[in-house]
Amino acid sequence: MTENYDLAVVGGGILGLAHALAAARSGRRVVVFERDARANGASVRMSGLVTVAGHAAGGATRRAKRSRDVWAEVCSQAGLRIEHEGLSIVARRAEAATALEAYAATEPAPGCAFYRPDDAHALFPQFRGDIAGVFWSPDEIRVEAKSALPKIAAWLEDTHDVAFRWETAVTAIEGDVLRTSRGPVSAQAVVVCPGDDFRTLYGERLAAAGLTRAKSQMLRVRYEEGFELPGAVATDLSVPRMPGLEGLDGVEALRARLEAEQPEHIQHGVVMLASQSADGSLVVGSSRTLEATPDPFQSQAIDDLILEELAAVFGKRPKQILSRWTGTYAFSVDRPLFVEAPEDNVRVVIAGAGAGASAAFAIGEDVVADLFKAG
Structure with missing residues (x-):
């Protein structure tokens, strides 16, 4: 029997976890797919600093301030130490x-x-x-990125009933069905957070994006x-x-x-x-x-x-x-934030300036609100 979810998130880095949190907080059933056994990309390899100063005025600064506030909440609730x-x-x-x-x-x-x-x-x-x-x-805060990501994932699973499918690759998205290396899964909406993988999903669109x-x-x-x-x-x-x-x-x-x-x-x-x-x-x-x-x-x-x-x-x-x-x-020189809709129910989200941790939670809230605005 095919599993059914309100939102499927492809990618277990901080952007993926941020979208999972936003959807779970709004009462939706969420599953996260990660092809590795744990988050192993930029989210755990950078400094873990959540910056507020220095972002462009307007949307970027708003996202940084909102994300910093959510980070503080998550650290408190998930038992993360602010270094x-x-x-x-x-x-x-x-x-x-x-x-x-x-x-x-x-x-x-x-x-x-x-x-x-x-x-x-x-x-x-x-x-x-x-x-x-x-x-x-x-305003800045810093966490140990390598240990923070697993703790956030565990907290999302235990407290918000987010399902995680580790070591599971998503190979195609066909309407509301995700083809994965472990069988099909159904979801009303999908968010793809591929990090710097521009080839596995929507490769043609990403190739034209200047990333x-x-x-x-x-x-x-x-x-x-x-x-x-x-x-x-x-x-x-x-x-x-x-x-x-x-x-x-x-x-x-x-x-x-x-x-x-x-x-x-x-x-x-x-x-x-x-x-x-x-x-x-x-x-x-x-x-x-x-x-x-x-x-x-x-x-x-x-x-x-x-x-x-x-x-x-x-x-x-x-x-x-x-x-x-x-x-x-x-x-990307021109697009520090890449959000596109290859399908009505799909969003591809990439932080194109190495500052994903500083904006992730606000981006997640914005994208989830947009995906489910009719509901």
Whole structure:
């Protein structure tokens, strides 16, 4: 007998789980299909930071703020530890300080502040050397992504009666029937969250969407002397990549200066984002290399660029590198959020800017509301 559900979700990453939560909260019967034995893509390989600052004004900022609120609810209810809160962006150059100070005064950044050098050194003694100031946002939260995703899935199953079909591939969607590697399943509506798999389902449509794949290098490190970070930490390299700062004074001048002074960092898409775990170690990233088929190899030269920027903030490189890994994710220059309806009852949803965790829960609510609006 064919199983019947209100919503089938293809993909067990954070976007898939977000859609499952939105539908389950509205009283619908949900099943999630994941081809692996557990979530193993970008959702568990990135830093686990849920960002609010720096998103483009309008819909992107609204989604980030709503998702952050839902994350807080989920962490409380599912027993997830919030590792830390807040984001510091260390301005190493005057141009970065100009842009960040201007952004702190904008409407999308309530509660944010920019501290000039004397105050910044007093408030953030972890940051060594000459700095032009520090931008602070109190809104960010960070979870350990690798352990958070299984806990959220278990909570959805236990508390919201979401069914999970692990190690089950969906090979075709025909009306309200999903053809899977373990037999057919029926669902009134379907959400496909393929991550960076652009070929298995709706490959022709995705091929025309201008999406590519991005490879990122990450590390977990430990300093010999322990210290506590004031939330996540980023630097100048992040500023030109933050859509919410586009067009502000200082951004273009900073971009030009970075291209002149740190050309290899720019070439390999390196930014420095450090987040702290409960054991004091730091998750540090990352790079961005765009390829249709990213290779699986970690480059020591790129790791060194990341660690060089880390040392510029904290005064020296860490004593230990505990682990290294790569992740891949969908990327689009023009479409940070891809939502399309190949069929009336199907939505294909891709976060195309490596920020799925920061928008997932709001995206899930919006897409589920749209799919079931007639009901």
